[in-house]
Amino acid sequence: MSTLNVPPVLPSPRDDAMQLYRAFKGFGCDTTAVINIVAHRDATQRAYLQQEYRAMYSEDLLKRLSSELSGKLENALLLWMHDPAGRDAIILKQTLTVAKNLEASTEVICSRTPSQLQYLRQIYHTKFGISLDHDIERNTSGDHKKILLAYVSTPRHEGPEVNREMAENDAKVLYKAGEKKLGTDEKTFVQIFSERSAAQLAAINNFYHGKYGHSLKKAIKNETSGNFAHALLTIVQCAENPAKYFAKVLRKAMKGLGTDDTKLMRVIITRSEIDLQYIKGEYLKKYKKTLNDAVHSETSGHYRAFLLSLLGPNQ
Template identity: 55%
Template sequence: MSTITVPPVMPSVQQDCQALHHAMKGFGCNEKHVIEIIGHRTTLQRRELVAAYRGMYGEDLPHRLEKELRGNLEKAVLLWMMEPAERDAIILRDAMKGVGTKDKALIEIICTRAPSQIHAIRHAYQAKYQRSLDRDIESDTSGYYKKLLLAYASGLRYEGPEVDMNLAHSEAKELYKAGEARLGTDESTFIRIFSTRSATQLNATFQAYKHLYKRDIDKAIKREASGDFEDALRTIAKSVSHPDKYFAKALYKSMKGIGTDDATLIRVIVTRAEFDMHYIKAAFASKYKKSLESMVASDTSGHYKHFLLTLIGSH
C-alpha cells in the first residue's frame, strides 16, 4: 500500500507546471514548494507533469531539477521522477560500474522484484545504456553468486498465486538433502529451486521446510552458504515470505549507529513508497518499537528530511 497522499482538490497539470517553474525561476530554488508538489503526485501524475512541462517550457523537468537541487535531496528527487523500471535499471548500473560492486543494491533490486518487473528492468537497462544486463552481471560477479543472479534476472519464474503443496514438500526435502543432510552444499539445487519457482510456491516450500525440519530456511542458508551467495539466497527467502520485514530491516540498518547509509535509505523509500510502504512502516514499528518517521527525522535534516517524510506519509 502506498503512503503517497494527493491533494483533495487536485490542481491541473498546467497549474503544477506553472508552480514548479515559478519555484525554480531566478536565483535559488524554493525547494519546499517543489517537494510539496512532486512529493504528493503519483507515478502517472508525475509522468503527465514531465510531458506537460516539456510542452509548456521546452525543457526536461528532471534535468531542470538536477540543475536546481543538490546533495541527497537531488539524488532522491531524481530517482523519484523516474519510471520504476528505469529507476531500478539506473540503480543496477550504478551498482556495477567502475571499480568494485555495490552488492547490497544489486542483490536488493534483482532478488526482490517480480518477474514482470525484471522484464521491464531488462528492457529499460538495454534502452538506456545499450548494454546487456546479463553481461554486466556476468562480468561483475562470480561463482554461485553469479549463477544465482543470472538465473533470477532471467525473469522466467511464474508469477501466479497457485501453490502445489506436493511440490513444496518434495522441494523442501531436496533443499534439506542439498544442504543440512550432507557434508558440503549442493549449491546448484538451491539455485534451481530459488530461481524457477514463484514467490507463493517458494513460500510454501519454506513453510514445508520448517514443518519437516523444525528450522527456518533462513537459518539453514546461514549454515550452508557464505558471502554474497548467502546474502542473495537470504534476500530471496525473506522477500517472498515477509517483504515488509525485509525492507524494514534494511531501513533500520541504514540509520542505526553513527552516520547514515543515505544510498540505502533513499533507494528503499523511493522504490517502495508507492508499493508497500504502509506495511513496511507497520513492520518497522513492531520490530524496533519506534516509528520509521521518528528515526528518519532524527537521522536526516533540511529539505532532504522533508522530502523523505513526505514520501512515507508524514508530511
C-alpha cells in the same frame, strides 16, 4: 499499499510546470514548493509533468532540478522523478557497473516480481543499449552470478497457488543439498530458488522448518556466504513477507553511527508506490518506533522533509 498522498483535486501538469518554473526563478530555489509538488504526484503524473515542462520551457526538468538542488536531496528527488522500472534500471546500472555495490544490485533484483523483472530487462536494454544479463555477467562472479542470471531470466508463476507435495519434496532436496552433506550443492539452491514462485518458496520454508526444526533462512546462513547468501536470503524473505524484509533493510541503514543514506532513500523511494504502508507497520511492530520518527531523527533539512512527505502521516 502505497503511502503516496496525492491531492484530491489535482492541478494540471501545466499548472504544476508553471509552479515549478516560478520556484526556480530568482535568487535561490523555493525548495519547499518543489517538494510540495513532486512528492505528491504518482509515476504517471510525474511523467506528464516532465513532458509539459519540456514543451513549455524547452528545458529538461531533471537537468533543471539537478542545477537547482544539491547533495542528498538532489539524489533523492532525481531518483523519485523516474517511473519504477526506469528507476530500477538506473539503480542497477549504477550499482553493478559504477559503484560496484553488489549488495544493492542483489536487493533490487531478488526482491522484484517476475513481471517487474521482465519489464525491467526491456527498459534496461532500451536505456543503456546493453542487456541487464550482460552487465550481471561482467560484474558478478561464481554462484552469485548464477543465481542473479537465473533469477532475472526464469519465468515464475505469480499466483498464490501452492503444490504442497512438491514443496515438501523441495524441502528434502534442499536439506540433502545443504545441511545433510559435507559442502553444499549450490546448483540445487540456484535451481529451486530461481524456478519456484514466491508462494511455493514460502511453503518450502514451512515444510523445512517443520521437518528440520529451523528455517531455510538459518540453513542458508549456515551453508552459504557473501553475496550468494544475500541473494538467497532476499528471495526467501521477500517470498514470505517483503514488508518485513524491507523494514529490516531500513533499520540496518539507520542503525549505529551514521546513516546509509543511499540505502535509506532507495528503499523509501522504490517502495513508496508499492507497499511502504505495510513496511511502516512491520517497522513499528519489530522496533517499537515509527519509521517516520526513525527517519526524522536520522535526517535533516529539505532532505528530511522530502522523505517524510513520501512516508505520509506518522502512524
